[in-house]
Amino acid sequence: xxxxxxxxxxxxxxxxxxxxxxxxxxxxxxxxxxxxxxxxxxxxxxxxxxxxxxxxxxxxxxxxxxxxxxxxxxxxxxxxxxxxxxxxxxxxxxxxxxxxxxxxxxxxxxxxxxxxxxxxxxxxxxxxxxxxxxxxxxxxxxxxxxxxxxxxxxxxxxxxxxxxxxxxxxxxxxxxxxxxxxxxxxxxxxxxxxxxxxxxxxxxxxxxxxxxxxxxxxxxxxxxxxxxxxxxxxxxxxxxxxxxxxxxxxxxxxxxxxxxxxxxxxxxxxxxxxxxxxxxxxxxxxxxxxxxxxxxxxxxxxxxxxxxxxxxxxxxxxxxxxxxxxxxxxxxxxxxxxxxxxxxxxxxxxxxxxxxxxxxxxxxxxxxxxxxxxxxxxxxxxxxxxxxxxxxxxxxxxxxxxxxxxxxxxxxxxxxxxxxxxxxxxxxxxxxxxxxxxxxxxxxxxxxxxxxxxxxxxxxxxxxxxxxxxxxxxxxxxxxxxxxxxxxxxxxxxxxxxxxxxxxxxxxxxxxxxxxxxxxxxxxxxxxxxxxxxxxxxxxxxxxxxxxxxxxxxxxxxxxxxxxxxxxxxxxxxxxxxxxxxxxxxxxxxxxxxxxxxxxxxxxxxxxxxxxxxxxxxxxxxxxxxxxxxxxxxxxxxxxxxxxxxxxxxxxxxxxxxxxxxxxxxxxxxxxxxxxxxxxxxxxxxxxxxxxxxxxxxxxxxxxxxxxxxxxxxxxxxxxxxxxxxxxxxxxxxxxxx
Numbered sequence: 160x161x162x163x164x165x166x167x168x169x170x171x172x173x174x175x176x177x178x179x180x181x182x183x184x185x186x187x188x189x190x191x192x193x194x195x196x197x198x199x200x201x202x203x204x205x206x207x208x209x210x211x212x213x214x215x216x217x218x219x220x221x222x223x224x225x226x227x228x229x230x231x232x233x234x235x236x237x238x239x240x241x242x243x244x245x246x247x248x249x250x251x252x253x254x255x256x257x258x259x260x261x262x263x264x265x266x267x268x269x270x271x272x273x274x275x276x277x278x279x280x281x282x283x284x285x286x287x288x289x290x291x292x293x294x295x296x297x298x299x300x301x302x303x304x305x306x307x308x309x310x311x312x313x314x315x316x317x318x319x320x321x322x323x324x325x326x327x328x329x330x331x332x333x334x335x336x337x338x339x340x341x342x343x344x345x346x347x348x349x350x351x352x353x354x355x356x357x358x359x360x361x362x363x364x365x366x367x368x369x370x371x372x373x374x375x376x377x378x379x380x381x382x383x384x385x386x387x388x389x390x391x392x393x394x395x396x397x398x399x400x401x402x403x404x405x406x407x408x409x410x411x412x413x414x415x416x417x418x419x420x421x422x423x424x425x426x427x428x429x430x431x432x433x434x435x436x437x438x439x440x441x442x443x444x445x446x447x448x449x450x451x452x453x454x455x456x457x458x459x460x461x462x463x464x465x466x467x468x469x470x471x472x473x474x475x476x477x478x479x480x481x482x483x484x485x486x487x488x489x490x491x492x493x494x495x496x497x498x499x500x501x502x503x504x505x506x507x508x509x510x511x512x513x514x515x516x517x518x519x520x521x522x523x524x525x526x527x528x529x530x531x532x533x534x535x536x537x538x539x540x541x542x543x544x545x546x547x548x549x550x551x552x553x554x555x556x557x558x559x560x561x562x563x564x565x566x567x568x569x570x571x572x573x574x575x576x577x578x579x580x581x582x583x584x585x586x587x588x589x590x591x592x593x594x595x596x597x598x599x600x601x602x603x604x605x606x607x608x609x610x611x612x613x614x615x616x617x618x619x620x621x622x623x624x625x626x627x628x629x630x631x632x633x634x635x636x637x638x639x640x641x642x643x644x645x646x647x648x649x650x651x652x653x654x655x656x657x658x659x660x661x662x663x664x665x666x667x668x669x670x671x672x673x674x675x676x677x678x679x680x681x682x683x684x685x686x687x688x689x690x691x692x693x694x695x696x697x698x699x700x701x702x703x704x705x706x707x708x709x710x711x712x713x714x715x716x717x718x719x720x721x722x723x724x725x726x727x728x729x730x731x732x733x734x735x736x737x738x739x740x741x742x743x744x745x746x747x748x749x750x751x752x753x754x755x756x757x758x759x760x761x762x763x764x765x766x767x768x769x770x771x772x773x774x775x776x777x778x779x780x781x782x783x784x785x786x787x788x789x790x791x792x793x794x795x796x797x798x799x800x801x802x803x804x805x806x807x808x809x810x811x812x813x814x815x816x817x818x819x820x821x822x823x824x825x826x827x828x829x830x831x832x833x834x835x836x837x838x839x840x841x842x843x844x845x846x847x848x849x850x851x852x853x854x855x856x857x858x859x860x861x862x863x864x865x866x867x868x869x870x871x872x873x874x875x876x877x878x879x880x881x882x883x884x885x886x887x888x889x890x891x892x893x894x895x896x897x
Contacts, residue, residue, distance in 0.1 A: 196229075200236040204243050212240055228268065231260040235269050242276065247284040251277065274300075275311050282319045290319045307348065310340060310356050317367050329371030333364045340364070362389050366407065373411050379419035386412055406436035427524050434517055438510070549576060599733050603759045604644040606683070607632055610671060613651055617659065626662050628655070631670035637681050639759035646729050647685075647754060653722035654687040654750050662691030662747070674753060682755050690747040699742060703727040726750075775889060776801035779821070782855070783813040783839070784828040789878075793826065793855065800886055810834025810842075817843050817850060824889050826855040827872065829863065837870040844871035851892040855880075 196219060203212035216233055223229030238253035254273050261268050274297050281289040294316050301309035313336040320328045340361055345353045369385035372378045390408045393401055413429035416422045559565050614630045621628045651669065658667045667689045674682040694702065703723050730738045730752045742748035780802050782793045790806045797804040805820070807813040810833055817825065825843075829836040840852050854867050857878040867875055876888055 196232045196236065200239065204240060209240060209244065212236070227260055227264055231257050231264065231268055234260060235273070238276065242280060242283070245283070247280050250280050254280070271306075271308060275308055275315075278312060278315050282315050282322070285322060287319055287323060290315070307343075307356050310336065310360050313339075314360060314363055317364070321367060321370065324374075326371045326374040329367055330375060330377075333368035333371060336364050337361070337368070358392070362392050365389050366404065370407070370411055373414055373418075376418065379415055383412065383415045386415075402436045402440040406433050406440060409433035409436060427520060431517065431520060431524075434513060438513060441506075441509075599643040599646060601641050601757075602644055603639065603641050605638050606636075606640055606671060606756075607638040609644055609648060610669065613648060613655070614669060616652070617655055620656075620659055621667070624659050624662070625664045626659055627666045628659075629666065629668045631668065631672075633672040636671075636673035636683065637676065637758055640681065640756040641759050642754070642756040643733070646733060650726050650729050650752070651685060651687065653726050657722055658687055658689040658691065658748070662689040665690045665747075678758070680755055680757050682753055684751060684753050686749060686751040688747065688749040693744040693746055693748055694742040695744055696742075699740060702740070703738070730754075775886065778802040778823045778889060779805075780889070781805045781807065781813065781816060781820075781822045781825045783807045783810070783825065783831075783836070784855070785809060785831040786828075789828070796882055796885065800882075802889075810836070810839035813839055814842055817847060822850055824851045824853060824892060826853050826876070829854060829856040829867070836872075837866060840870045840872050853888055853892070 196216075199215060200212050203209070203215065216236055219229060220233045234253045234257035238250045238257060241247075241250035241253060254277055257269055258273050261270065261273075274293065278290060278293050278297060281287075281293060294312055297312045298309055301312060313332065317329055317332045317336065320326070320332060340357065343356075345357065365385045366389045369382040369389070372382040386408050390405065393405055393408075409429045409432040413426050413433065416425035416429065556565055556569065610630060610632055614628055617628055655667065655669060667687065670686045670688075672684050672686075674684050676682070703726070727738050730736050734752075734754050736753050736755075739751045740748065775797075780797055782790060782797070782804060784790045784793065784806075785808050787808065790808065794804045794806055805816060805822075807816055810831060813825070813827070814834075816822075827836040827840055831839075834842070836854065836856070843850070843852065851874075852872045854872050854875040855878060856863075856875070864875070873892060874888055876885055
């Protein structure tokens, strides 16, 4: 939590200006002097001229010792000076003296101001029980008299809740104060008081509301908008405290980008900005502390002089007493000098520590920026190649009338489309690992089926490369397992793709064997081996380092270097295993890793062939998507299975169609204009709890999984999807599945 003491100054000076303005509205000839005194002291203290303020008050008291109004003003303003210097007991004493003197004056000066400032003293001194009791008295009186003073009392209460880390009450009190401020009628108030309350105090409420919501981990987007509004109006704050406010805003913005909308660049940027404002504020605070120390010393010296004169008069020991006090004064000065030296030493040490920390953060930011630049440079090149090929093949297919050649080009087009999809998936996976947003998802699958599908997917590429891809599966091992099929496939596909690239006119072996097995689980070992060009021993330690591992790749055929980085992260971070690699130049390379998988209780998870047309012919399905092309593709895919398919291109239309027609399954896109998929699903669930709703979307599953489930959807299919996966989802939820 950010200490609220560092941002209370603007409220303090606004309150002083407010109370002096309130008094000026009731000015009479009798109290004109007091009004002038209050304003002069306010300006001097605000500008850190504390010693000048003390001298001004002392001279005033000499001329008006018998005037109770001047005495009351003297005590009141001394209380203000001690409050601004952090001497809360002294401040309370002077405020109480001012109140006692004021009670004997007909117009009762400071009757409004003193309770509000005493509330501030109790809050600053962390005497929260007194804050609560005095707040109740003050707010009751303010509500009865319908004056603006209640908004200052609200602010003190809110800040005290921040100090107590009672963030729930910070939020409730801030919202209540803002609501009452919006409803307050300012038509009978002067422009200065209206500016203080409606501009400065309003921004205080907004800032504390944003801080409280973020501490409560609620409504991050609304909090971020409030922080932006307060930052935009920062010039309204008192200049001497503005840096403290901006430091708070930067700190909570960095928390927004760390906790809610992960963006490491923004986190580092706002942390650095907060440190910079903190440094500026500390410099100003040190200067103000120096002025306050001089004032406190002068007060103490005056009090010691009075005590010294009293001792001389009573005991008639002038010489010995003078010697004693002179010695005490010298010792006091030496102690102050020592304390000041320690203060300067610690301040310099703190400044040096902060500078070193900022230098280190700057180095990391520069390294991150360099890596990001390399990332975009490499990905730009890697994406352009398959996109150019796909574009060219599309034009060739359009112009070619030979059916055999068109089929050959379509196969090439499908290969480059899969290659582009793999590159995009690797890029997204790389970003997720950097943000820590990757996890395993369990599902039942057949190891044998998965291995065969992976091998078949490379048939065109190995033929183009004149390479043989061999598959070996241990016969006596369990094939039906539960685990993350997608992540295992991603590792094997990246390894095979890497092997094909460096094994022209050669052989690649993909194998899986059992390491150990029990009733609940099986440990299997996957290996991808080739007889290609191999890797030099000195380069082996760097091949998994993302962009830093591309030297070996770039020398031969180019590439992004992301594939092996993703392989290592998945195997080590997610499967808690290790990737083994051995290689010899000119003879080939071998990659291997172990994975522990649960055994599947079902007899067989995938059937070798399923007649989906026969199983889905009785089904009625609705597809909701705002993209016309996606609607056409999904509708054609479902209709080829024999099912009846309706389409809707927006949420409102989908809701009405579900009301009018009984559907077995509804496939729902997430991001749509107007009502999105989540809102549409929630509205459907209000009148239909039975219909199966499956998210059909390209969103990042790691970030949206909980939101999708919470909306009432039954399952998720990620685009681009395989027909088999789509049909099996339909069968899994169908009441008529055989």
